[in-house]
Amino acid sequence: DGMILSHNDLDHTGGTASVLQAMPVGWVATSQPIDPLKSVSAIPFAARPCRDGVNWNWDGVQFDILHPERNAASNDTAGKRKSHDNDQSCVLRIRVGRQHVLLAGDIEKHSEQRLLDKHPEQLPASLLVVPHHGSLSSSDVDFIAAVLPDYAVFTTGYRNPFHHPKAEVQQRYLDSGAQLLRSDKDGAILVEMNARGLSIERYRKTHRRYWTHFPQED
Ligand SMILES: [Zn+2]
Known part of the structure; x- marks a missing residue:
């Protein structure tokens, strides 16, 4: 693998x-x-x-890298702005039949706009791993409207110092009709996908025990 x-x-x-x-x-x-x-x-x-245009197929599952762009510099990490690093994130689209999942790394609005310009037809997805953990730097309304995920997954640490995900960003996904999944509240999120659809398992829900508790709201 x-x-x-x-x-x-x-x-x-x-x-x-x-x-x-x-x-x-x-x-x-x-x-x-x-x-x-x-x-x-x-x-x-x-x-x-990891560059736009790289793709492969495993057992009928199609993988496409959509970002960063093909001629992006690969040796310019030292001393550059943090956001520059984030915008170098690999964005991966996984397709099985008509089901699509999009993993967006830590891209910010600038890269979201590039994807809207370059790959608008490849953005719609059943499930989106939300860019940059739900930071205000990302998840522009136009990007959300193009992806229109059924599930928006926020990979966030419990009580992380960045206060991700931001309430405003979560609301944007709720307004778009998405169901929210959060690793800080749901624990491990297991996604199984086949051509017919997705199944989601939230560890804290399926493995609930009396000695565990759900985190308090912030
Ligand atoms: Zn990150």
């Missing part, structure tokens, strides 16, 4: 060593050189470029 490191931020690369130990990984793709200090251990083989 393969592993995609969306960009060079610890919350996206920090588990690299554990994943490499836990399962066989045939290749790694990334849009930026991975800083060994950030990824805990060096990747034992050369990473593939």
Whole structure:
């Protein structure tokens, strides 16, 4: 199998060593050189470029990288603005039959606009992993309208210092008709997809025990 490191931020690369130990990984793709200090251990083989236009098919499941653009610089991470790193995130679309999932990394509005310009027909998705953990930097209303997800997944740490996801961003997805899933409240979110549809499992709901409790509202 393969592993995609969306960009060079610890919350996206920090588990690299554990994943490499836990399962066989045939290749790694990334849009930026991975800083060994950030990824805990060096990747034992050369990473593939993660670029718009890269695609592959496994057993009838289609994978398409939609972002960053093909000629994006790959060696300019040091000293650049944080948002620049975020906009280098790999954006991956997974398709089975008529079901689509979109994983948007930490892209910000500038990159959302690029996707609207370059790939409008590839944005609609049943499930969206919301850009940048529900930050105000992302999830422009035009982007949400183009994706129009049934499920909006917020990957957020419990009581994270950035206060992600922002209430205003959550409201935008609710207004679009999406159902919200949050890793800080739902725990692990398991998504199974086939040509007929999606099934969602929320760990804290399916494994509820009397000694666990649901986090309080902020
Ligand atoms: Zn992140």
